[in-house]
Amino acid sequence: MDKKKDEPWFSDEWFWETYGPLMFDEKRLSETPSEVDGIIRLAGLEDKSEILDCCCGMGRHTIEMASRGFSMSGVDLSAGYLKTAIKDAKEKKLDIEWKRMDVLDMDYENRFDAILNMFSSFGYFDDPEDDLVLLKKMHSALKDDGVLFMDMWGKEVLARDFEERVWFEREEGLKILLEYSVDLNWTELHNRWLFFKDDKMTEYSFHHRIFSAYEMSVMLGEAGFEQVDVYGDFTGSLYDHQA
Structure with a gap:
């Protein structure tokens, strides 16, 4: 398989088309509603909140949350996944704002009540310093009392x-x-x-880079976030040896 050397691996549509069925199988898709239940409860989201799904993929969380009345936007680099998301949203008659872009190019300011970054969609940039750049961009995109909800495998x-x-x-x-x-x-x-x-x-x-709870907490603080809560799962269990 040939790839342009200056392109990051996650911009390769072949990868997402080939391995998508592995990452998003029926079991994982069936877990989406319960994950959204956890997001809403842990993030304290209110009805009609304006929410950005950053690295939304095929939009499984974006669409589920839109179906529950939230005002949703989704951003992703994969044209193929966004095409799937747009088709699914249209079939369900959901009004969602979709954008294809590198998340490092986001320029939102004080717009969203919450931002989601799901399924370990963090730590993939070639330059490690861009991890902090993205966190700062998400912080800028949030309203003063906004919440960033990140889902990832801890180190x-x-x-x-x-x-x-x-x-x-x-x-x-x-x-x-x-x-x-x-x-x-x-x-x-x-x-x-x-x-x-x-x-x-x-x-x-x-x-991709991997982070401990402490490392992520420090980086989030550097990005401007004032409070960081860490959980072991979507039910809000402790992040401990059983997480």
Whole structure:
């Protein structure tokens, strides 16, 4: 597979089209309503709040929240995922503002009551300093009493449950191998995903930074956030050894 060297891996439509069914299978999609229940409760969202889903993907949270009466906007770099999101929203007759852009180009000011950043959609930029840039942009986009809700795998949980190789099978003879390794003193996770079907193999490798609860709390403070609450799941359980 050929890619332009100056393009980040997450701008590659081939990746999302090929691996989307793995990341967003029926089980994960079925969990969306209960996740939204948790978002609304933990973030203290009120009816008709204006909310931005930053890195919205195919819009599973955006659309679910719009169906509950929230004023939703979704931003993502993947044209394919946004096409799916727009189609789904239209079929459900939901009015959602969609934008295709690099989230580092966002220039919202004091607009949203809440911002969502879901499914570990953080830490992928080539330049680590851009992580803080994005947090500052999200802070600027929020109203004075706005809330940022982030969903990610914490470094502590990843270390506890870490497996170097995971094999599993899907329908129609599809076999999948996921390989993981950590680098740079447990600050970066390397992923190698392989699909096997009909004697053919597709492979993709990428990496992203991983953060502990403390590291994220410090960075959020640097971005201007005054209070950081950390939970172990969408029910609001403690972020501890059982998270």
